[in-house]
Amino acid sequence: MADSNTTTLAMVGNCDPSKKQWWIFLVSSLLTLVGGVLLVLCGQLIIAIHKKVTCRTKVVHVGENHITEETKDNETVKFAEKQSDSGEQKDDNIGWVTAAKDGAGELISGQTTSGRILVVFVFFLSVASLIVFFIDADSCDNLAMLGNCTKVEECVEWETATTSQVDLALNICFMIYFFIRFIAAQDKILFLFEVYSMVDYFTVTPSFVSIYLDRKWLGLRFIRALRLLNLPDILQYLNVLKTNSHIKIARLLSRVLAFWLTSAGLVHLCENTGDPWLHIPNIQPLTFWECGYFVLVTSTTVGYGDIYCKTTLGRLFMVFIIMFGLGMFASAIPEIYELVQSGGKYSGSYKCEKGKRHIVVCGHITYDSVSSFLADFLHKDREDVDVEIVFIDKRMPHFDLEGLFKRHFTQVEFFLGSVMDAKDLERVMLAKADACLILANKYCDDPDAEDAANVMRAVSIKNTCANIKIIIQLMQYHNKAYLLNVPCWDWKNGDDAVCLAELKLGFIAQSCVAPGFSTLLANLFTMRSYKVLDDGMSWQNDYLRGTGMEMYTQVFSLAFIGMSFPAAAELCFTKLKILLIAIEVKSLDGSTRIAINPGLNVKVESQTQGFFIAQSDEEAKRAHYYCQQCHHDLTDEKLIRKCRCKGLKKAAERLKIVKNASTEGR
Numbered sequence: 090m091a092d093s094n095t096t097t098l099a100m101v102g103n104c105d106p107s108k109k110q111w112w113i114f115l116v117s118s119l120l121t122l123v124g125g126v127l128l129v130l131c132g133q134l135i136i137a138i139h140k141k142v143t144c145r146t147k148v149v150h151v152g153e154n155h156i157t158e159e160t161k162d163n164e165t166v167k168f169a170e171k172q173s174d175s176g177e178q179k180d181d182n183i184g185w186v187t188a189a190k191d192g193a194g195e196l197i198s199g200q201t202t203s204g205r206i207l208v209v210f211v212f213f214l215s216v217a218s219l220i221v222f223f224i225d226a227d228s229c230d231n232l233a234m235l236g237n238c239t240k241v242e243e244c245v246e247w248e249t250a251t252t253s254q255v256d257l258a259l260n261i262c263f264m265i266y267f268f269i270r271f272i273a274a275q276d277k278i279l280f281l282f283e284v285y286s287m288v289d290y291f292t293v294t295p296s297f298v299s300i301y302l303d304r305k306w307l308g309l310r311f312i313r314a315l316r317l318l319n320l321p322d323i324l325q326y327l328n329v330l331k332t333n334s335h336i337k338i339a340r341l342l343s344r345v346l347a348f349w350l351t352s353a354g355l356v357h358l359c360e361n362t363g364d365p366w367l368h369i370p371n372i373q374p375l376t377f378w379e380c381g382y383f384v385l386v387t388s389t390t391v392g393y394g395d396i397y398c399k400t401t402l403g404r405l406f407m408v409f410i411i412m413f414g415l416g417m418f419a420s421a422i423p424e425i426y427e428l429v430q431s432g433g434k435y436s437g438s439y440k441c442e443k444g445k446r447h448i449v450v451c452g453h454i455t456y457d458s459v460s461s462f463l464a465d466f467l468h469k470d471r472e473d474v475d476v477e478i479v480f481i482d483k484r485m486p487h488f489d490l491e492g493l494f495k496r497h498f499t500q501v502e503f504f505l506g507s508v509m510d511a512k513d514l515e516r517v518m519l520a521k522a523d524a525c526l527i528l529a530n531k532y533c534d535d536p537d538a539e540d541a542a543n544v545m546r547a548v549s550i551k552n553t554c555a556n557i558k559i560i561i562q563l564m565q566y567h568n569k570a571y572l573l574n575v576p577c578w579d580w581k582n583g584d585d586a587v588c589l590a591e592l593k594l595g596f597i598a599q600s601c602v603a604p605g606f607s608t609l610l611a612n613l614f615t616m617r618s619y620k621v622l623d624d625g626m627s628w629q630n631d632y633l634r635g636t637g638m639e640m641y642t643q644v645f646s647l648a649f650i651g652m653s654f655p656a657a658a659e660l661c662f663t664k665l666k667i668l669l670i671a672i673e674v675k676s677l678d679g680s681t682r683i684a685i686n687p688g689l690n691v692k693v694e695s696q697t698q699g700f701f702i703a704q705s706d707e708e709a710k711r712a713h714y715y716c717q718q719c720h721h722d723l724t725d726e727k728l729i730r731k732c733r734c735k736g737l738k739k740a741a742e743r744l745k746i747v748k749n750a751s752t753e754g755r
Contacts, residue, residue: 311354
């Protein structure tokens with residue numbers, strides 16, 4: 090009597106809780122898939138037959154006469170097929186089918202605002218559907234007569250089941266989104282077998298079947314967790330993820346989370362349903378989160394043993410889960426750790442202090458290229474180098490390069506990023522940099538490919554900051570022509586290209602004309618410090634002193650104003666012990682040019698820049714500090730320092746006023 094009452098109380102309409110009908114839900118999902126494939130194949134077959142019939146009965150227009158006949162000749166058939174294909178293509182381009190396909194493609198793509206909104210909306214609906222599944226999976230606490238937990242399959246009145254109603258509303262939205270994706274798909278058959286299409290078959294169809302059967306089956310609703318794989322894209326649409334490292338971390342975490350929830354749902358279904366071929370069910374009542382705990386502990390090779398699978402299906406699926414999980418966790422955890430470590434060290438932004446200058450260096454960033462660059466740029470002969478060097482590269486620096494950065498940490502900073510990304514260029518404060526240097530790989534196997542990569546870097550940099558001065562290294566001379574197509578490239582503004590092959594061939598050619606010329610220029614371009622050899626001969630010391638000289642630029646002091654170039658060169662050589670070889674000359678239109686040994690007709694004006702050969706920048710500064718009143722009687726050129734004399738400055742100002750007045754009088 091008690092059993093009869095219990096069975097009567099458990100009955101809901103025509104639903105008998107003692108009978109398990111989970112197979113109906115699975116069959117309905119499979120029939121939906123098979124039916125969709127058959128409909129698509131039938132549609133394609135009808136279209137193909139229609140095209141064939143249309144080609145055979147094509148109206149042939151000959152001149153002004155319109156002749157309609159069934160084409161039998163092969164050449165006429167080919168002509169009709171071509172005309173039919175072109176006509177159908179034209180109709181497709183302007184037809185409503187193509188318009189609907191393009192509209193659906195815009196709706197599901199992230200390239201438009203409406204598309205991004207729809208994708209984000211569907212993702213949040215998927216999360217809501219997953220939450221409803223969690224509620225249904227843990228809402229059953231009572232056990233049936235045979236020990237089977239009714240939270241997997243139970244009889245319910247759909248009118249009173251709130252979660253079932255919410256789940257149906259969500260599945261209707263998913264069904265609409267499925268049809269939009271189907272219309273936008275290029276290959277309909279391939280679309281039907283996509284992962285997200287499979288998710289819709291096994292989650293949307295059972296929700297409608299449950300209304301007819303007055304029965305709720307959790308089934309494969311947990312596979313909705315696969316939608317979490319879209320989490321990185323959603324966070325990019327919402328402008329949450331901005332750097333490459335953050336995007337990679339989000340992708341790894343989304344994969345781990347989707348795998349964990351899907352595996353837990355599969356174990357939960359198998360253990361709470363039991364093996365279907367047994368007459369006596371071997372059910373193990375487990376909550377969803379207990380299954381999640383079991384999957385996580387087992388996949389990470391811990392395996393406490395407090396929870397384990399009792400069903401044969403559960404154990405079988407667990408074998409595949411362990412194999413897949415071990416591989417995924419083993420590859421994901423080190424990558425996440427590396428990304429977190431590198432992100433904290435090199436993913437910040439450069440802090441540009443007020444009054445502090447910096448340059449950006451990119452391209453081929455290795456230990457050899459960076460050490461050569463720093464050895465020349467930070468040479469001790471350049472005493473007033475108050476410029477910070479910011480390196481940016483998309484690869485993590487090796488230990489030797491990282492140690493080099495640490496040795497020069499006061500003037501060098503490294504950031505992980507790419508110059509092809511505008512956000513990474515903002516991180517290194519490119520807009521406030523004095524210049525950007527692009528280094529080339531001198532030992533590359535394909536020089537043209539190396540030049541092409543550097544030219545593309547220049548394009549990206551100019552697109553981000555048009556006024557930045559770029560100095561680029563190229564391997565081949567003919568690739569200089571591509572720089573003319575770089576936006577805002579201006580040679581007059583300081584943009585320049587250093588072609589290594591051109592320099593080598595130029596040195597060889599000039600050495601044929603003037604022997605020793607290449608050695609002279611090589612010594613000028615190489616930063617060396619002169620040290621006297623105590624046991625060396627005089628000619629050796631003279632040669633080493635010459636190799637230690639470099640070219641420097643300095644602005645002439647006011648004492649040089651009005652002097653001709655030979656007079657200024659004589660004063661620099663005899664008094665200052667430096668060699669003046671060229672000056673910067675301003676034209677009437679405001680442009681400047683470099684004049685090498687110009688002669689008597691060129692005079693030194695105010696703020697004129699000279700090019701000197703000297704041992705160090707300190708020696709070249711003598712031309713900038715020299716004062717006729719204070720330094721004319723000095724015999725030691727090392728005593729020439731900046732003075733506080735104002736008489737010469739006033740005289741220069743009067744000379745400038747007189748010069749301007751004479752120019753206006755003319």
